[in-house]
Amino acid sequence: xxxxxxxxxxxxxxxxxxxxxxxxxxxxxxxxxxxxxxxxxxxxxxxxxxxxxxxxxxxxxxxxxxxxxxxxxxxxxxxxxxxxxxxxxxxxxxxxxxxxxxxxxxxxxxxxxxxxxxxxxxxxxxxxxxxxxxxxxxxxxxxxxxxxxxxxxxxxxxxxxxxxxxxxxxxxxxxxxxxxxxxxxxxxxxxxxxxxxxxxxxxxxxxxxxxxxxxxxxxxxxxxxxxxxxxxxxxxxxxxxxxxxxxxxxxxxxxxxxxxxxxxxxxxxxxxxxxxxxxxxxxxxxxxxxxxxxxxxxxxxxxxxxxxxxxxxxxxxxxxxxxxxxx
Amino acid sequence: xxxxxxxxxxxxxxxxxxxxxxxxxxxxxxxxxxxxxxxxxxxxxxxxxxxxxxxxxxxxxxxxxxxxxxxxxxxxxxxxxxxxxxxxxxxxxxxxxxxxxxxxxxxxxxxxxxxxxxxxxxxxxxxxxxxxxxxxxxxxxxxxxxxxxxxxxxxxxxxxxxxxxxxxxxxxxxxxxxxxxxxxxxxxxxxxxxxxxxxxxxxxxxxxxxxxxxxxxxxxxxxxxxxxxxxxxxxxxxxxxxxxxxxxxxxxxxxxxxxxxxxxxxxxxxxxxxxxxxxxxxxxxxxxxxxxxxxxxxxxxxxxxx
Numbered sequence: 001x002x003x004x005x006x007x008x009x010x011x012x013x014x015x016x017x018x019x020x021x022x023x024x025x026x027x028x029x030x031x032x033x034x035x036x037x038x039x040x041x042x043x044x045x046x047x048x049x050x051x052x053x054x055x056x057x058x059x060x061x062x063x064x065x066x067x068x069x070x071x072x073x074x075x076x077x078x079x080x081x082x083x084x085x086x087x088x089x090x091x092x093x094x095x096x097x098x099x100x101x102x103x104x105x106x107x108x109x110x111x112x113x114x115x116x117x118x119x120x121x122x123x124x125x126x127x128x129x130x131x132x133x134x135x136x137x138x139x140x141x142x143x144x145x146x147x148x149x150x151x152x153x154x155x156x157x158x159x160x161x162x163x164x165x166x167x168x169x170x171x172x173x174x175x176x177x178x179x180x181x182x183x184x185x186x187x188x189x190x191x192x193x194x195x196x197x198x199x200x201x202x203x204x205x206x207x208x209x210x211x212x213x214x215x216x217x218x219x220x221x222x223x224x225x226x227x228x229x230x231x232x233x234x235x236x237x238x239x240x241x242x243x244x245x246x247x248x249x250x251x252x253x254x255x256x257x258x259x260x261x262x263x264x265x266x267x268x269x270x271x272x273x274x275x276x277x278x279x280x281x282x283x284x285x286x287x288x289x290x291x292x293x294x295x296x297x298x299x300x301x302x303x304x305x306x307x308x309x310x311x312x313x314x315x316x317x318x319x320x321x322x323x324x325x326x327x
Numbered sequence: 328x329x330x331x332x333x334x335x336x337x338x339x340x341x342x343x344x345x346x347x348x349x350x351x352x353x354x355x356x357x358x359x360x361x362x363x364x365x366x367x368x369x370x371x372x373x374x375x376x377x378x379x380x381x382x383x384x385x386x387x388x389x390x391x392x393x394x395x396x397x398x399x400x401x402x403x404x405x406x407x408x409x410x411x412x413x414x415x416x417x418x419x420x421x422x423x424x425x426x427x428x429x430x431x432x433x434x435x436x437x438x439x440x441x442x443x444x445x446x447x448x449x450x451x452x453x454x455x456x457x458x459x460x461x462x463x464x465x466x467x468x469x470x471x472x473x474x475x476x477x478x479x480x481x482x483x484x485x486x487x488x489x490x491x492x493x494x495x496x497x498x499x500x501x502x503x504x505x506x507x508x509x510x511x512x513x514x515x516x517x518x519x520x521x522x523x524x525x526x527x528x529x530x531x532x533x534x535x536x537x538x539x540x541x542x543x544x545x546x547x548x549x550x551x552x553x554x555x556x557x558x559x560x561x562x563x564x565x566x567x568x569x570x571x572x573x574x575x576x577x578x579x580x581x582x583x584x585x586x587x588x589x590x591x592x593x594x595x596x597x598x599x600x601x602x603x604x605x606x607x608x609x610x611x612x613x614x615x616x617x618x619x620x621x622x623x624x625x626x627x628x629x630x631x632x633x
Contacts, residue, residue: 015461030480140613142563144570145586145605152593152602163594262469266567270590281571284476292480296473300465307464 004315012308017068019300023293024067027077028060031289076297077290081282086294090276095178096166097264097275102182103195104260108202108253116210117245120218121237123211132211135204143263147197147270154193162190164272194271201263202256209252213245254310258303343625350621353614360611364420371413372399376579390599403599405585406592407577411599414580415607421581422608425495426562432500433557434550437507438543444508445515446538456512459505471502471564475573488576495574499564503557510553514546552626555619559612566608582608 034042034050042050051057058066070076079086119128155163167190169179181187217223218241226236265277272278276295283291335341344350368374390403390411402411444455462470475498479487487494518524519542527537568574569583577588582604589600 011457011461026477026480136617137609137613140559140616141609142566142570142583142586142605142612144567145601145609148586148590148593148601148605152598156594156596259466259468262466262472265472266570269571280476284479285572287480289480292476299469303465 001315005312008308008311008315012304015304016301019304020068020071020297021064023296024064027067027289027293028063030287031077031293071297076294079283079288079291079294081286081288081291086291087298089279089291090294090298092177093274093276093279095172095180096273097261097268097277099181099191100194100198100264100267100273100275101257101260103191104198104202105257107195107199108206111199112203112206112210116207117214117237117242119207120211120214123215128211131207135207138200138204141200142266143197143201144266144270146200147193147267150193150197151270161193162186163193166190166274194267194273197270198260198263198267202260205256206249206253210245210249213248214241217241217244254306258306261299340625347621349617353617353621356610356614357618360419360614361423363416364423367413367416367420371410371416372401373410373413375409375414375417389597402603405589405600406597411603414585415582415604418580418582418585418604419607419611421492421575421579422562422565422583422611425492425499425565425581426558428492428496429499429503429561429565430554430557432496433504433561434507434554436500436504437509438511438550440504441508441511442515442538442543442546445512446519446534446542452512455508459508463505463509467503468564468567471498471568472571472573474498474501475568475571479573488578491575491579495565495568498568499561502564503560506553506557507550510549511546514549515542518542518545548626552619552623555615555622559615559619562608562612562615582611 034047034054034056056063074087075085076087078084079089082089115131118125119131122128151163154161166179166181166187168184168186169181170183170187172178172180172183181191223236223241226240231240264275265280267273268275268277269281276299279291280295282288283295344354363370388397388400388404390401400410400412402415404410405414440455440459444452475495478494478498482490482494524537524542527541532541565574565581566583566586569581570587572587575581575584577584580588585604586601586608589597589602589604592598592600
């Protein structure tokens with residue numbers, strides 16, 4: 001077990017090294033740290049002087065080592081469009097994205113569980129047929145189109161929900177870092193449409209997954225035994241069958257929230273949501289390389305960290321993984 | 328000796344196809360879509376790439392059944408005065424070219440790496456599959472968006488837009504190959520211990536020949552199954568990239584960039600600029616997905632769940 005953990009952590013470090021190397025190569029190839037620091041109004045002589053002082057003429061490896069050292073201290077360069085440290089820009093915009101994900105997760109949990117269970121218990125009922133055909137359609141629908149349709153319906157035609165922005169927010173810890181929309185009525189209204197469109201990608205998948213897992217469990221011997229024993233249907237479905245449906249569903253849930261993160265970029269663009277995806281697109285549009293690379297390093301870091309932790313937890317639960325070493 | 332055609336006529340594949348109405352309907356729809364895309368330059372009412380045909384006076388004309396519509400533009404015009412129907416045909420064409428090109432690239436990378444990993448085994452297998460695992464741990468759309476962003480910065484917006492089709496093919500191809508590598512590796516692992524491979528080895532055929540001439544053809548069924556579904560997801564990725572502004576430019580639109588271009592006009596009530604290309608894309612992807620699901624059930628019911 002110890003060897004497995006070490007191996008897994010080593011792999012995570014190697015991946016982060018490769019990603020930071022890629023990021024740094026891009027940055028040193030097309031980035032312009034002098035402009036990031038002092039803007040564009042300096043003479044070429046001054047630029048050369050500053051570049052020399054910043055060590056931009058040093059060999060690649062020395063510069064890379066410096067980049068990694070600074071990154072470990074939390075310095076990922078300066079964003080020139082915000083004129084702030086890039087990491088700070090990302091951290092300030094992260095809560096908006098995280099709240100989007102939380103809202104989406106809530107919708108997925110509260111909608112897919114009842115619908116999935118219902119269509120597993122009564123696969124021939126009208127509601128389950130409707131759910132299943134709707135979920136086939138949902139898979140084929142791009143998230144930005146769902147978002148646009150929702151805006152057209154609820155914001156332009158019915159005019160009952162706001163179409164863009166976060167609305168009124170409250171400062172959660174009093175230091176300006178985490179502004180939440182969950183605590184005000186206006187903020188919650190603004191959350192509805194973005195979260196609905198984000199959850200539309202994952203809902204079909206979860207309903208199908210819960211349905212097929214539940215149907216499989218209902219066929220097993222111990223459920224038949226529970227029926228023979230004369231337990232009440234509610235107890236068999238909810239306690240015996242549902243509990244064993246949940247484990248694979250939770251596993252997939254983790255992975256899918258990662259994928260949903262990629263889709264937040266699209267949703268944030270449609271709803272002008274000031275989150276991480278929005279500033280990423282802004283960085284691309286105005287070629288803010290430092291911010292772009294900082295985004296790459298932070299997002300990759302979060303993914304690698306989460307995957308490593310999840311793998312190690314699996315190692316504890318399922319010994320075959322850690323013995324084989326490979327999945 | 329039966330000819331191939333006769334064999335096909337008596338196969339279970341055709342039998343299953345004829346019995347499934349959904350599969351038949353989606354196959355017919357797919358054929359129509361592909362025909363429309365191929366013949367787009369001849370059947371479109373106008374050429375949306377040619378700026379001579381475009382008249383700004385014609386912008387934002389509603390579909391012909393609505394008030395203010397004209398029979399010249401059946402589905403109306405967009406904000407630049409282009410006929411919606413024509414841009415949708417041309418957009419479909421671009422989306423299909425990129426979708427098939429990108430998945431072919433994915434399949435090529437995936438087959439070469441997956442076949443080597445599965446047949447050669449040992450260290451090569453461990454290294455290749457570890458790389459695939461690591462790329463798999465990041466969402467492929469995220470990978471595609473990032474490669475796209477970096478390409479756009481390296482090439483500059485102008486040349487990126489000129490090279491958009493090959494670049495998008497490359498981006499989507501690179502972002503989603505591990506799926507193919509894993510699938511082909513799994514079926515190669517099953518094939519390589521069979522007797523015909525043993526026999527080929529005994530008569531002294533070179534390893535390369537055995538891999539590509541004997542093992543590969545027998546492992547291709549699994550590739551066919553995921554190929555269709557991957558095309559659907561590649562077309563969706565292309566639409567997503569174009570929607571973000573990292574794809575086809577508005578002057579040579581794909582379905583994604585049409586939706587992007589029409590997005591802001593939804594507030595002024597010109598819904599058709601966005602909704603028509605959007606529905607067009609949804610129906611097209613839906614048809615491919617339905618066909619892909621059916622193919623999976625028929626060819627390989629136990630391949631994967633969900």
